[in-house]
Amino acid sequence: MYYQEDIECMPREELEKLQLERLKQSLVHAYEKIPFYKERFDAAGADPYAVKSLTDLAKFPFTVKQDIRDNYPFGMFAADKKDLKRIHASSGTTGMATVIGSTEQDLKNWGDCFARGIAMVGGSEESTIQISYGYGLFSGGLGAHLGGEAMGCAIVPASTGNTKRQVQLMKDFEVDILACTPSYALRIADEAIAEGLDPRTDLKVSGAILGAEPVSPGMREEIQEKLGVKYCDVYGLSEVMGPGVAMECGHGHGMHIAEDHFLVEIVDPETMEPLPVGEWGELVITTLTRECCPMIRYRTRDLTRLIPEPCTCGRTHHKLDRLKGRTDDMLIIRGVNVFPSQIEQVITQFPDVATHYQIVLTTKDGLDNCEVQIETVDDFPFDEIRKLEKLRNDLMAEFKSNLQIKVNVRIVEPNTIARSEGKAKRIIDKREGLA
Numbered sequence: 001m002y003y004q005e006d007i008e009c010m011p012r013e014e015l016e017k018l019q020l021e022r023l024k025q026s027l028v029h030a031y032e033k034i035p036f037y038k039e040r041f042d043a044a045g046a047d048p049y050a051v052k053s054l055t056d057l058a059k060f061p062f063t064v065k066q067d068i069r070d071n072y073p074f075g076m077f078a079a080d081k082k083d084l085k086r087i088h089a090s091s092g093t094t095g096m097a098t099v100i101g102s103t104e105q106d107l108k109n110w111g112d113c114f115a116r117g118i119a120m121v122g123g124s125e126e127s128t129i130q131i132s133y134g135y136g137l138f139s140g141g142l143g144a145h146l147g148g149e150a151m152g153c154a155i156v157p158a159s160t161g162n163t164k165r166q167v168q169l170m171k172d173f174e175v176d177i178l179a180c181t182p183s184y185a186l187r188i189a190d191e192a193i194a195e196g197l198d199p200r201t202d203l204k205v206s207g208a209i210l211g212a213e214p215v216s217p218g219m220r221e222e223i224q225e226k227l228g229v230k231y232c233d234v235y236g237l238s239e240v241m242g243p244g245v246a247m248e249c250g251h252g253h254g255m256h257i258a259e260d261h262f263l264v265e266i267v268d269p270e271t272m273e274p275l276p277v278g279e280w281g282e283l284v285i286t287t288l289t290r291e292c293c294p295m296i297r298y299r300t301r302d303l304t305r306l307i308p309e310p311c312t313c314g315r316t317h318h319k320l321d322r323l324k325g326r327t328d329d330m331l332i333i334r335g336v337n338v339f340p341s342q343i344e345q346v347i348t349q350f351p352d353v354a355t356h357y358q359i360v361l362t363t364k365d366g367l368d369n370c371e372v373q374i375e376t377v378d379d380f381p382f383d384e385i386r387k388l389e390k391l392r393n394d395l396m397a398e399f400k401s402n403l404q405i406k407v408n409v410r411i412v413e414p415n416t417i418a419r420s421e422g423k424a425k426r427i428i429d430k431r432e433g434l435a
């Protein structure tokens with residue numbers, strides 16, 4: 001089932017024509033209304049009036065998160081005050097918040113993008129959608145809310161917290177679509193089970209639209225299994241809109257990008273050159289319809305690729321593959337790109353070790369040396385040398401086959417790796433010649 005069949009299934013040729021027309025408008029709009037873009041485009045010699053094809057976009061400079069912060073609060077706004085209808089802001093751990101505004105049309109488009117995902121999990125105007133994302137300055141709750149309104153669903157704006165009540169609302173209001181983060185969906189499922197319910201039969205929920213945080217394949221399966229739902233992964237970031245930039249249709253993996261509103265490029269994170277469809281690199285997004293905050297070539301730092309094969313669901317918009325990590329986190333070890341998430345994936349396959357680990361990089365004889373320190377689980381027999389040695393060898397073999405580089409493993413007793421408050425410090429880079 002589609003929400004906007006004529007757009008979602010538009011022949012690619014027609015879609016690209018629409019994109020070009022909108023791209024020209026968006027570039028001119030940004031140039032004329034926002035001094036930041038005028039300066040940047042002029043400095044790069046990029047003429048927004050001379051764009052003839054989608055590939056001309058590559059002549060324009062990139063925009064990064066810091067640019068939005070530097071223009072705090074309204075420097076990136078192109079809308080007049082009377083047309084400004086919503087302001088969202090994300091507070092980073094460092095520096096000023098990134099502030100993004102929306103006009104009425106921006107909000108309408110946002111609702112349409114999210115509503116496509118509601119249709120993807122079988123929702124309709126007869127649905128009751130429970131939104132258990134946080135409401136507020138964070139774009140999750142109100143973004144999903146716009147989607148529910150666009151579809152014409154009955155909305156239960158539950159927000160987060162009070163999990164017991166979440167379960168009761170779902171049961172009593174016969175909720176069929178749940179929208180929240182994956183970890184919260186799992187908590188709701190576990191709470192229901194703890195209360196003696198079987199969510200698959202005692203709740204009416206049949207679709208879940210889950211995003212805003214990374215999810216492992218194992219956790220995803222657990223959610224589907226426990227709740228008995230069709231799963232829709234959502235991609236979005238507040239800098240270009242919020243949740244709904246891309247949504248999963250359930251036919252094979254990947255999320256359809258709303259290509260009528262966003263033009264995406266995949267670029268090589270080192271050379272910053274655009275890559276052909278199918279290759280892995282950094283996702284760069286240009287908004288095609290945003291009135292208040294047009295974003296031109298926004299670097300998301302997310303690593304993914306476009307899936308080249310057409311989707312069997314009939315939608316023609318390209319799909320984003322599962323996110324592989326962030327360019328910020330990428331390590332280059334002996335010339336090989338390694339993501340901490342790959343290391344974590346290997347670790348989670350071994351039940352004898354905990355997910356407390358640390359990656360220590362040093363230089364040995366002029367070459368990179370990578371050591372991963374991992375804690376065992378509490379009941380592992382740490383004094384049985386043979387068992388310990390086997391575990392270590394198995395881990396090293398698995399790292400070698402997954403990462404294509406040699407990783408030394410040091411297994412340590414539980415609670416020996418320092419725990420820092422907040423974000424865990426996973427990487428210690430002591431290599432020579434690195435600033």
Ligand SMILES: [Zn+2]
Pocket residue numbers: 249250251256311312313314315
């Ligand atoms: Zn599809």
